[in-house]
Amino acid sequence: MIQLSNIFKWYNVGGNRSFVLKDINLTISEGEFVSIMGPSGSGKSTLLHVLGLLDEPDEGSYQFLGQEVLRLKEKQRSALYKEHIGFVFQAYHLIDELTVYENIETPLIYKNLKGSERKAIVADLIDRFGIVGKKDLFPSQLSGGQQQLVGIARALATTPKLLLADEPTGNLNSKQGEEIMDLFKQLNEEDGVTIIQVTHSEKNAEYGNRIIELLDGQIVK
Numbered sequence: 001m002i003q004l005s006n007i008f009k010w011y012n013v014g015g016n017r018s019f020v021l022k023d024i025n026l027t028i029s030e031g032e033f034v035s036i037m038g039p040s041g042s043g044k045s046t047l048l049h050v051l052g053l054l055d056e057p058d059e060g061s062y063q064f065l066g067q068e069v070l071r072l073k074e075k076q077r078s079a080l081y082k083e084h085i086g087f088v089f090q091a092y093h094l095i096d097e098l099t100v101y102e103n104i105e106t107p108l109i110y111k112n113l114k115g116s117e118r119k120a121i122v123a124d125l126i127d128r129f130g131i132v133g134k135k136d137l138f139p140s141q142l143s144g145g146q147q148q149l150v151g152i153a154r155a156l157a158t159t160p161k162l163l164l165a166d167e168p169t170g171n172l173n174s175k176q177g178e179e180i181m182d183l184f185k186q187l188n189e190e191d192g193v194t195i196i197q198v199t200h201s202e203k204n205a206e207y208g209n210r211i212i213e214l215l216d217g218q219i220v221k
Ligand code: ADP
Pocket: 011, 020, 038, 039, 040, 041, 042, 043, 044, 045, 046, 047
């Protein structure tokens, strides 16, 4: 599904290159559940954004589902994202002015789905996530755990093959975090969704089948 070869990313700081990713080589197969760990500033978020087509490396090759991503035009890359990728953010990134229902519906509008199709998909997700009673509330009226559920439901609306999550339980209490991890495990095992998460928690990392450790922009383990 994913093959990163010799990926470099840097920023120019005072005329020098400051490397964020240094010669990353990584293969991830469909059906895996991978956790990325490492100290703050080691490049975890940047790597996840590169994997999710939200950030471009400066050098290297990224084959995603058989396509060389770095050769695609912006429009093609965005189409590939909409078709196959769901992204869950640590701080939820919900749209404050939209209700729970409307937040989950957003990626389906971007995908140009008909109203009736959108309605069926959103209703299913709201039911599955047990947030029927919350569908007309705004994000500010929900607890952190509930907001993250909405963020995950939104990421899943397009039935992505690949779910990427940047510290999805970082702002949650341990019970809420465990519920999210159980949900990820179920999505991975029962629905076959490939998952890559960034986490600081050893316990959360162990829900996956593989742990990748970053240090100073390099995979060290
Ligand atoms: P992590 O997720 O492991 O905390 P990040 O991927 O967020 O790491 O960041 C990796 C490094 O990249 C950090 O040292 C950060 O300071 C640096 N960085 C991120 N964005 C920029 C930028 N726009 N300019 C310069 N350095 C940056």
